[in-house]
Amino acid sequence: MLHNIDTKKMNQLMESNKDARDIINQLLENHRINVSTISHEIRNPLTLVFSSLQMMEMQHPEVKNFAHWEQTLSDVEFMCQLLNELSSFNNGEHLTYSPFSLNKLIKNVSISFAISLEDSDIEYVSNVDKAITTFTGDKHKLQEVLLNLLRNARDAVSDGGHIYLDASRRRDQIVIECRDDGCGIEAEKLDSIFEPFTTYKKDGTGLGLAISKRIVESHGGTLTVNSTPYKGSTFTVALPL
Ligand SMILES: Nc1ncnc2c1ncn2[C@@H]1O[C@H](COP(=O)(O)OP(=O)(O)OP(=O)(O)O)[C@@H](O)[C@H]1O
Ligand SMILES: [Mg+2]
Incomplete structure (x- = not known):
């Protein structure tokens, strides 16, 4: 942590030396990015925990009488909001490779995502090719990619809309498609949506796609988009x- 006196010294150094100013600005930028990264990656699973708690409350209203239930719910909600406010970028290039069942991963992500849709009128369908079995990669980071894409799709569709997650094997590739019939993206925005901090949402950090692209590219893959406004x-x- 920088204390007041250190901040003063730093400002003096930045005023008197251009090289120092550039280096410090770069370090501060890196720091901002690191903080943002951590908060973004915690936010998605935490949002799912919050949705699950809400579901439990709907299905078993008696839990409201449990000691600390209300407090737990509001603490989790508060953490989600807090993380929403902290912008983030990611350490997507640092992968931990291990073999895992991609089929199972998609199924687990689908179950969590479907729960988060339960109080909406959005239809979600997932189709995983049986030929998809073991994949070697960073399981948690790939899960983060799928959740980012699904969360964006959910934000894009209105009630009555549809979201599909299909995974298939095409020659020497696994292809996962996240499709929605939501608002679509205008052509002039398409190039910039993968840039960090590009968001068109009130509460967005604009990091979901930037993080996802880095993770996928670190696996040697690609993340691309095809979109038609209003379709x-x-x-x-x-x-x-
Ligand atoms: N499925 C989609 N349909 C329509 N627009 C989309 C879709 N996915 C992404 N976008 C657009 O791309 C922008 C950038 O998406 P990205 O996931 O990087 O950030 P965000 O969703 O705004 O914020 P964050 O994911 O950090 O909370 C979004 O603000 C939205 O305008
Ligand atoms: Mg997003």
Whole structure:
């Protein structure tokens, strides 16, 4: 932590030396990015925990009488909001490779995502090709990618809309498509949506796609988009086997 006296010294140094100013500005920028990264990656699973708690309360209203239930719910909600406010970028290039069942991962993500949709009128369908079995990559980071894409799709569709997550094997690649029939993206925005901090949402950090692209590319894959305004969007993750 920098104390007041240190901040004063730093400001003096920055005023008197251009090289020092550039280096310090760069370090401060890196620091901002690191803080943002951590908060973004915690936010998605925490949002799912919050949705699950809300679901439990709906299905078993008696839990409201449990000691600390209300407090727990409001603490989790507060943490989600707090993390929403902290911007983030990610350490997507640092992967921990291990073999895992991609089929199972998609199924687990689908279950959590479907729970978060339960009080909406959005239809979610997931189709995983049986030929998809073991994949070697960073399981948690790939899960983060799928959740980012699904969360964006959920934000893009209104009630009565549809979201599809399809995974198939095409020659030496695994192709995962997240498709929605939501608002779509205007052509002039398409190039910039993968840039960090590009957001068109009130509470967005604009980091979901930037993080996802880095993670997918670190696996040697690609993340691309096809979108038509007012018709919907398809985000395609292609991962080499
Ligand atoms: N499926 C989609 N349909 C329509 N627009 C989308 C879709 N996915 C992304 N976008 C657009 O791309 C922008 C950038 O998305 P990204 O996930 O990087 O950030 P965000 O969702 O705004 O914020 P964050 O994910 O950090 O909370 C969004 O603000 C939105 O305008
Ligand atoms: Mg997003």
